[in-house]
Amino acid sequence: MNSFREFVRSWFGYTRRERRASFILLIIVILISLFRLAIPKHTVSIEMMALDIKNPAADPVLMAEQQSPVKKTGDERKFNRKIPLLDINTSDSSALVTLPGIGPVLSMRIIRYRNLLGGFWSVNQLKEIYGLPEETFVKISSRLYADTLKIRKIKINAADYREMIRHPYFRKEEVQAIIKYRKLEGFIKDIEDLYHNNILTRETLQKIKPYIDYSGQP
Secondary structure (H helix, E strand, O other): OHHHHHHHHHHHOOOHHHHHHHHHHHHHHHHHHHHHHHOOOOOOOHHHHHHHHHOHHHOHHHHHHHHOOOOOOHHHHHHHOOOOOEEOOOOOHHHHOOOOOOOHHHHHHHHHHHHHHOOOOOHHHHHHOOOOOHHHHHHHHOOEEOOHHHOOOEEOOOOOHHHHHOOOOOOHHHHHHHHHHHHHHOOOOOHHHHHHOOOOOHHHHHHHHHHEEOOOOO
16 A cells, blocks of 8 residues: 555655645535536526517616606706797887896887887897997897888888988988989989989998888879
8 A cells, every 4th residue: 555655656746735735626626516516507598688678677777767757957948948039129128128238228228229210120230229248249139030010111202301310320411312302303213213313322221221111102
């Protein structure tokens, strides 16, 4: 027996420490094998995995997220809320002061200028109002519109000097030229009469055009 041990030791060349380590390793391998045999194997098919992905009930967390109502933040509610546009030809001071940067003073200036013009034909005319900053116009322009049907027009063939001179786009010499032309020619047919007879400049005509009514001709 001793000779056999000597043979094994000389053949494998193991020391006592190496033999002990090998024995412990063998026991660990056996225990792992027994443990795996004791636990039943569970296989999950690819079809079942696909079903679980498509079916929210397979994931309770996903199902809870889908069933719970989505709450919008304050910024999202503010962004989605539609702000009604204001008609600058009919809005009163209480409506105008709701615009950013518009207080009681500017709202009264807008209304006063609107009355002098006979109504706005474009939102851009607000730039002509004294004391209205450019940055304020940029903020409010997208919230306004001008209903041009509300414009009060000047009957160019019947209006007197006082009525025409009140309009911000008419100058004194231009009004005098219109009255003089009517006395000589009888009436003004169209806008070309005002231009070709040197009554109004092209610049003035472009501004005053929406406010002139040529009716009342013989």
